Every structure is written in structure tokens, then in C-alpha cells.
Amino acid sequence: MSQTGIVIEAARAKINLALHVTGQRADGYHLLDSLVTFADFGDELALRPSAQDRFEITGRFAETLSADADNLVTRARDGLRALAEELGYETCPVDITLTKSLPLSSGIGGGSADAAATLRGLMRLWKLDVPRDRLAELCLSLGADVPMCLASSPLIARGIGEDIEPLATLPSFFILLVNPLKPVSTPQIFRLLTSKTNGPVHPFDPAQADWLDYLGCLRNDLQEPAQRLLADIGECLQQLEESGAEVCRMSGSGATCFGLYRDEMTLERAALTLEQAKPQWYVRAGRTLEGNAP
Ligand SMILES: C[C@@](CO)(OP(=O)(O)O)[C@H](O)COP(=O)(O)OP(=O)(O)OC[C@H]1O[C@@H](n2ccc(N)nc2=O)[C@H](O)[C@@H]1O
Numbered sequence: 001m002s003q004t005g006i007v008i009e010a011a012r013a014k015i016n017l018a019l020h021v022t023g024q025r026a027d028g029y030h031l032l033d034s035l036v037t038f039a040d041f042g043d044e045l046a047l048r049p050s051a052q053d054r055f056e057i058t059g060r061f062a063e064t065l066s067a068d069a070d071n072l073v074t075r076a077r078d079g080l081r082a083l084a085e086e087l088g089y090e091t092c093p094v095d096i097t098l099t100k101s102l103p104l105s106s107g108i109g110g111g112s113a114d115a116a117a118t119l120r121g122l123m124r125l126w127k128l129d130v131p132r133d134r135l136a137e138l139c140l141s142l143g144a145d146v147p148m149c150l151a152s153s154p155l156i157a158r159g160i161g162e163d164i165e166p167l168a169t170l171p172s173f174f175i176l177l178v179n180p181l182k183p184v185s186t187p188q189i190f191r192l193l194t195s196k197t198n199g200p201v202h203p204f205d206p207a208q209a210d211w212l213d214y215l216g217c218l219r220n221d222l223q224e225p226a227q228r229l230l231a232d233i234g235e236c237l238q239q240l241e242e243s244g245a246e247v248c249r250m251s252g253s254g255a256t257c258f259g260l261y262r263d264e265m266t267l268e269r270a271a272l273t274l275e276q277a278k279p280q281w282y283v284r285a286g287r288t289l290e291g292n293a294p
């Protein structure tokens, strides 16, 4: 916490480098095997003690979202406060500002990252020590991606996202995200799946391949149904491929697609070309986090 009492938390974009759908639970939720990393950019949360609870949204995508009781930030705040009070803690009112830089409903978990950053920030601000199982339960009640966004470092997620294994060996990649700024509905994409029992992600073997070659052999099983629903996804993938990306794939349930590049110069050229060719798209270049990042 800074001297002025403000807590700043990054809500990094989540990237499903691979997402294999391996089955379906009795309640309809799909079982996943997903290799996940996080970008070095995303939304940002600023939290400070206040006379009363306040919440406001600024930033590029602020207009697309209301700061109401349904927002994942307020839901995370209220859920954590109820849990903290049940555990005997006192919680002061908070003033929260969300800088919304990630597009909505786009497969990069912006809302989930915001919820997770709110939880991390408030645990610091309120000085909470919450039992792991109670925190995990709260995260999952906010969304299947919230547990992985709480970790916000490379991992393999299984189940519906609650079973998390850190991936310390994952390197950092040069990444370009592109999104046609047309939201897609996650439940609809899952409903359009034709095969729900696909093979899991096979482990990385450094003797057989480098990381980009390995990732190139994996899949996102939601990509084909998403492309059927929104043809722009095919165009995003084609543009990434033509720009020199070694691996081109959709993240989550889309529509954001990513390209991974061997070097920074190719990445920067690709970003410039795409920004000029598609001014109406979201185009963002950066790095992904290393597995052993703090
Ligand atoms: C597909 C993934 C991959 O990381 O990412 P996004 O596209 O959201 O970024 C996630 O599993 C999405 O998680 P999240 O966005 O939190 O989903 P939720 O709000 O919990 O679920 C929305 C709806 O999607 C369907 N759903 C979601 C997750 C899952 N494993 N199986 C499902 O069938 C269910 O119909 C559910 O009601």
C-alpha cells in the first residue's frame, strides 16, 4: 500500500494458449484442459479507504459497462466483505476506480481479472487472511475464470477452471491480440460444440520441440464453433498468419485471437500493419508473463 493508502492492482488479460474440451459435467458445464498465461497489460483497479462505498469506471471501454451491482467488481467487493465479516474482520468502506482497457465478452477474461484484482486489492486493504478453500469458493461463485485470474501467472487449468497447476517453466512470448470488437456469448459457443470429449493437452517435452512448435500442435476446441458464429474470427486469424505469427489461435470463447512471434521486430511490424489496416479493431501488442515471474 502507498503512503496515501491507495492500493493498485493489475487485472491482466488472460490468454488461453490452448483450450481442449475434454468432457461435460452433469450440470452442463464443460470440462477443460487449458494452458493459460497472462499479458503484461490489461485493466487496472485503484482502491482506497473512503467514507462510503464508491465505484467508477474510466478508460477506453468504460462506456460499454455500467458501474452497478451486477458488475463483477461490486460483486467481488460485496462477496469478500460478507466473507470477511463472517470471519470476524471489520471492513471499511472503499472507493474503487476501474480503468477498463480490455474489450468486453472477448475471451480474455477482463471481467474475471477485474473481480480477481478486486479480491487481491481488498485483501491487502482490509488486511485479511482468508482460508484458501473459502477464497476458492468465492472466486468460483463469481465465474469459472476467476480462480485462474486470482493466480494471474502461467498455469494449467482443469475441471471448469477450479483445478489449477502452476506452470513455472513457461517462457514469455511476444504476443499480438486482435479483436473485431463484436462480442460473442460464452454459453452459445459451448452449445455449438460438436465434440465434447476431445484429447487433453499433452505435456511439453523440451527434447522434442521448442515452445512455439509445441503450442502450434495444440488447439482451442471452441475456435471452430466460434468461427461458425462470427466470420470475423477467421479474418483475424488470417491477418495474424499473414503478419508473420508462428502460432495463431483464438483465446477462450473468442472473439479475441492472438499471434505469437519469434522476435520483437516482427511483432512491432505486425501491430503497425494491423492497426493501419483495421482501425475499427482492438489491436494490442505486448509480452506474456514468464512462469517464474513474481
Ligand atoms: C471459455 C473460458 C475459458 O477460459 O473463457 P472466456 O471465453 O470466458 O474468457 C471460460 O471457461 C469461461 O469462463 P467464464 O466466462 O467465467 O464462464 P461463466 O461465466 O462461469 O459461464 C458462462 C456460461 O458458459 C458455459 N460454460 C462456461 C464454462 C465451462 N467450463 N463450461 C460451460 O459450459 C455455461 O453455460 C455458463 O453458464
Ligand SMILES: Nc1ncnc2c1ncn2[C@@H]1O[C@H](COP(=O)(O)OP(=O)(O)O)[C@@H](O)[C@H]1O
Pocket (backbone or CB within 6 Å): 065, 070, 071, 072, 073, 103, 104, 105, 106, 107, 108, 109, 110, 111, 112, 113, 114, 115, 145, 186, 252, 253, 254
Ligand atoms: N468489470 C467487468 N468487466 C467486464 N465484464 C463484466 C464486468 N462486470 C460484469 N461483466 C459482465 O461479464 C460478462 C463477461 O465479461 P468478460 O470477462 O469481459 O468476458 P470474457 O471472459 O469472454 O472476456 C460481460 O458480458 C459483462 O456484461
